[in-house]
Amino acid sequence: MRTLRSLLALAAVVALGTLAARFFYGERPHLTHTMGGATMGTTWSLKVSLPQGAPDEWVAAIGDTAQSKLDRIEHLMSTWDSTSELSRFNRSASTSPTPLSPETIEVLAIASEVGERSGGAFDVTVAPLVDAWGFGPRGREQAAPPSSDMLSDLRSLVGLDRLRVDARAGTAAKADPRVVVDLSAIAKGYAMDRAAEGVQRMGATDFALEVGGEVRARGTKPDGSPWRVAVEAPTPGSRTVFHLIDLGNEAAATSGDYRNFYEMDGVRYGHIIDPRSGLPVRWKGYSVTVLHREAARADAWATALSVLGPEEGLRLADSLGLAALFVLPAANGGFVARPTAPMAGRLEP
DSSP: OHHHHHHHHHHHHHHHHHHIIIIISTTOOEEEEEEEEEETTEEEEEEEEEETTOOHHHHHHHHHHHHHHHHHHHHHHOSSOTTSHHHHHHHOOOOSOEEOOHHHHHHHHHHHHHHHHTTTSSOGGGHHHHHHTTOSTTOOOOSSOOOHHHHHHHHTTOSGGGEEEETTTTEEEESSTTOOOOOTTTHHHHHHHHHHHHHHHTTOOSEEEEETTEEEEESBOTTSOBEEEEEEOOOTTOOOEEEEEEESSOEEEEEESSSSEEEETTEEEESOBOTTTSSBOSOOSOEEEEEESSHHHHHHHHHHHHHHHHHHHHHHHHHHTOEEEEEEEOTTSSEEEEEOHHHHTTEEO
């Protein structure tokens, strides 16, 4: 009975917020409300523009909705949570089709699409290689890089054909019981999409949601100006804005090797692993930012283009009409911007 009352109360808050936004406030000035929390090993922040005088209950319900949506996806897809749906799937020794939640199946379907279009540069079965290089949940356990024999063995578990996804049946099947799936390069973006969808259903039409440096925006700020995202110079140990980009109803995701890496015997190893070779990508000190109407695809494509690198990746992004920006080391010690055509006119130094 208490659960029913709670649901009815929440429904009333949602209805009040939506009606208030549409009818009660008219042309009242809007104010920015900021809220946030923790998710997926990082933090989230939501800036939402609401009419002056918006009820506190409405504002709180918007924040609660964002948190619950993010929590839902984390509980389904985290490899750091041993109780998650994905962790249970990874532990399973079955190669038969396994029913999974609609959300996980949708993410796997998007990942498969990006994987095919990128020629295997994006591959969620890369988890054994990520672990071998010390960037998985167990951390770095070896004092030396993995041997070529070890990598050769692990590569037999990695590939787009190692996982079969049947979106219509809602199932996924491993080609080998040892196959392990890692959704860390797409789940955060997908969680942002679901959270943004929830916030919008609460009656908020103007907001910017940030999770771990990635941003999904809708509408404008209270003054009518666009929400903006800062693209950092890919310099380890510092945060310097290199370019600003105005966002419409879209998301921005950045991938690069300049934050998560380690050095061993004078060699730098980054966390972005090429699933085709089994090695960390050879490009150093650069980043890739992708804009897309869906944060999940922006997230996945940023990783795929990072793996492909500034030449092959830029050519593919241009051919697909992706709004992408490569930030590369310049000969003078600074950085140079290499945007695709859809991105070129949107950069503000």
